[in-house]
Amino acid sequence: MIGHRVVDARGSFCPGPLMELIAAMKQVAVGDTLELLSSDEGSARDVPEWVQKVGHVMERSERDDARVWHLFVRKAK
Amino acid sequence: MRIVVVGGGMAGTIFANNLARRLSSELKAGKARITMLSASDKHIYQPGWLYVALGRMTPDELEREEASLLEPEIAFFVDPVQSFRLGESHVVTRSGKVHEYDLLVIATGSRPVPEDVPGLKENSVHCYSAEDALKLHDRLQAFTGGRILVTVGLPHKCPMIPLEITFTMHDFIRDRGLIDKTEFYYTYPIGRAHSLENVATWASGEFAKLGVRQETFFNLKEVDGAKGCVRSEEGSEVKYDLLVAVPPHRGEAVIEENKLGPNGWIPTDRYSLHMQGDHGEKVIVLGDTTNLPISKAGSTAHFEAEVAAENAAAMVKTGRAARSYDGKVFCFIEAGKDRATYAMFTYQKPPEPRAPNAAMHAFKMAYNQLYWASVRGLM
Ligand SMILES: Cc1cc2nc3c(=O)[nH]c(=O)nc-3n(C[C@H](O)[C@H](O)[C@H](O)COP(=O)(O)OP(=O)(O)OC[C@H]3O[C@@H](n4cnc5c(N)ncnc54)[C@H](O)[C@@H]3O)c2cc1C
Numbered sequence: 209m210i211g212h213r214v215v216d217a218r219g220s221f222c223p224g225p226l227m228e229l230i231a232a233m234k235q236v237a238v239g240d241t242l243e244l245l246s247s248d249e250g251s252a253r254d255v256p257e258w259v260q261k262v263g264h265v266m267e268r269s270e271r272d273d274a275r276v277w278h279l280f281v282r283k284a285k
Numbered sequence: 286m287r288i289v290v291v292g293g294g295m296a297g298t299i300f301a302n303n304l305a306r307r308l309s310s311e312l313k314a315g316k317a318r319i320t321m322l323s324a325s326d327k328h329i330y331q332p333g334w335l336y337v338a339l340g341r342m343t344p345d346e347l348e349r350e351e352a353s354l355l356e357p358e359i360a361f362f363v364d365p366v367q368s369f370r371l372g373e374s375h376v377v378t379r380s381g382k383v384h385e386y387d388l389l390v391i392a393t394g395s396r397p398v399p400e401d402v403p404g405l406k407e408n409s410v411h412c413y414s415a416e417d418a419l420k421l422h423d424r425l426q427a428f429t430g431g432r433i434l435v436t437v438g439l440p441h442k443c444p445m446i447p448l449e450i451t452f453t454m455h456d457f458i459r460d461r462g463l464i465d466k467t468e469f470y471y472t473y474p475i476g477r478a479h480s481l482e483n484v485a486t487w488a489s490g491e492f493a494k495l496g497v498r499q500e501t502f503f504n505l506k507e508v509d510g511a512k513g514c515v516r517s518e519e520g521s522e523v524k525y526d527l528l529v530a531v532p533p534h535r536g537e538a539v540i541e542e543n544k545l546g547p548n549g550w551i552p553t554d555r556y557s558l559h560m561q562g563d564h565g566e567k568v569i570v571l572g573d574t575t576n577l578p579i580s581k582a583g584s585t586a587h588f589e590a591e592v593a594a595e596n597a598a599a600m601v602k603t604g605r606a607a608r609s610y611d612g613k614v615f616c617f618i619e620a621g622k623d624r625a626t627y628a629m630f631t632y633q634k635p636p637e638p639r640a641p642n643a644a645m646h647a648f649k650m651a652y653n654q655l656y657w658a659s660v661r662g663l664m
Contacts, residue, residue: 219555219612219632220578222444224480228578230504231439231533234401235547254476261502261519 211240218247218276225251226258229281233264236283241267244279255279286317286601289376289384291366292392293323293351295660296572296586300390302662303594305356308601312358317601319358320384322376324365324393328354329415330656332583335446335619337418338425339453342653344415354661366393369543371564388567388597391551391560392590393540395442395573395581399532402438404508409436409530412450424527425457430466431526433458436515438505438533439474442573442581445618445628447471447531448479448488452621454529455495469495470523472503472515481628484618484638491620505533534581536574550576555632556609558593569593577612579632584615587659617649625649 215232217225225246232242244255252269259266259281267280288304290297301321311317333347352361364378375385397413399406412418433454437447451471458467471478471492477485478492478499492499504518514524535541536549545551545560552561553575560568571593572586579585592610599607612632619625620641627645628636658664 215578216555217578221630221635222480222580222614222616222628223440223578224475225578226475227439227480230474234439234533250482257476258502262504 211236212243213240214243214245216245217251218245220246220248224248226254229255229279230258233281233283238283238285241280241282244277244281246277246279247275248277251277251279255281286311286387287385288317288319288388288390288597289386290319290321290390290392291323291376292390292394292572292574293321293325293328293361294392294394294572294586295583296394296590297321297323297390297392298328298351298354298660299587299590299662300392300571300594300597301359302354302356302660303591304597305358306662307594307598309358311601318360320360320362321355322362322364322366322378322384323351324363326351326363328660330653332443332656333653334412334415334418335449335453336653337415338412338421338450339457340422340426344419347415349657354657356662365539367539369539369545371568374564374567386567388569388600390569390571390593390597391540391545391574392571392586393537393574395534395536395549397441397532398535399438399530401533401535402505402507404510405438405505405530405532408508408510409528409532411530411532412446413442413532421529425454428458428461428463428467428527430463432468432470432524433527433529434470434472434515434523434525435529435531436472436503436505437474437531440581441531441534443616444480444580444582445616447473448484449619450529450531451497452491453619455497456621469497470525471497471499472517472523473499473501474504476501481630481636481638483636484628487638487640534573540574546574546576549574552576555612557596557606558589558610569597579612580614580616582614582616584613588613588615617645617652619646619649 336342479485540549596606624641625646630636
């Protein structure tokens with residue numbers, strides 16, 4: 209079964225949303241999608257950069273009315 | 286009200302003492318009872334292990350009898366919990382004793398798991414226990430030159446350690462007269478030298494001055510001891526002569542075994558600090574073992590414990606909680622050359638670190654002693 213998990217990293221300055229995502233990525237199976245919630249402006253830039261470098265898949269990203277980013281990343285390896 | 290605290294570390298001890306003081310008359314009248322269950326009769330000041338690795342402290346200086354730190358009304362047992370039966374509101378300990386509760390506080394901390402990365406445990410040294418800190422010290426003493434590679438797993442406790450260990454080892458090697466024969470190579474999981482942006486900018490400037498090489502977007506995949514190199518998830522390979530790790534961490538195995546949270550991190554409400562999910566209304570989670578997206582640090586444990594104790598006391602006295610945890614964290618940052626700075630932030634407020642100075646280092650050194658008053662709730 210393909211899983212979907214939410215990583216709520218709103219308000220996280222340290223370790224910050226990207227480190228939360230990297231840590232959570234190790235806990236899910238290949239094919240699963242993580243939805244990262246981030247209130248950090250930088251996430252829309254640094255998350256796709258890391259995802260591309262490491263070889264996972266950036267499915268989509270969107271920002272809600274509360275200015276929270278929802279970044280959907282699929283574990284590919 | 287029967288309150289059971291699981292874990293006699295920073296969070297559990299500060300919570301229990303703070304609550305005992307607030308409820309002194311209720312405890313005397315038998316209207317409230319506080320029981321602490323821990324895995325050890327010792328309380329350890331873990332931040333001191335950094336100084337053990339550098340030969341500036343010895344492990345015995347960092348230990349006290351837990352019983353000596355607790356308010357006398359707290360019933361303390363060295364009898365670790367094995368089974369959390371949240372549906373029946375009780376826990377069962379190793380000795381088979383059953384402890385029923387109206388409020389359960391879980392504060393079992395976190396542990397390094399270098400074994401989660403192939404080759405890391407066998408080929409690296411770190412400072413995440415007294416024994417390991419002594420080993421790191423031995424390796425630094427025996428080092429004759431070459432490349433010292435600092436590598437960082439996720440998640441880890443104390444977010445400042447990657448920088449602190451690099452700066453302070455640099456001092457140590459310089460003082461041994463080996464700096465010309467040594468290359469420091471610092472790696473970090475994201476695209477800058479630290480999670481806090483302004484700390485990262487400052488650290489990279491210091492690295493440039495000291496000649497420390499840095500590689501970012503470096504997440505540990507495996508260590509090849511035979512070839513003496515580390516490979517990253519991002520496809521890079523770096524050789525080392527001495528590999529100093531900040532290992533990845535998990536919560537305690539008992540948390541995973543009881544299915545309270547993946548990898549031992551318990552889903553926790555960021556404001557109320559109650560466990561999320563079934564039976565969470567009677568369970569509070571504090572310190573490293575929460576899954577909150579904030580630093581796994583003693584200061585986090587401390588601020589959370591104060592809020593939780595105020596809330597528990599208010600529940601006993603008025604039947605309602607007092608306030609929310611605002612995500613407050615305060616971290617010292619040892620910057621080498623006997624200077625330090627700090628970062629303080631909440632869920633809402635980013636940190637504004639200042640330039641390191643000697644006074645802040647002196648304060649940190651004093652805090653290493655003042656901690657024993659702080660954990661008793663005396664400051
Ligand atoms: C090298 C190093 C440097 C650090 N530097 C800093 C720093 O400068 N500033 C800072 O703020 N933080 C620092 N920290 C982090 C800080 O020490 C931890 O974040 C803090 O101790 C967490 O508190 P805790 O109560 O969650 O867990 P701990 O203090 O680890 O306590 C956990 C307790 O649970 C008990 N336990 C375990 N299993 C069971 C069980 N089954 N039943 C009952 N009890 C159990 C253990 O015996 C222990 O008493 C550092 C840590 C290290 C290792």
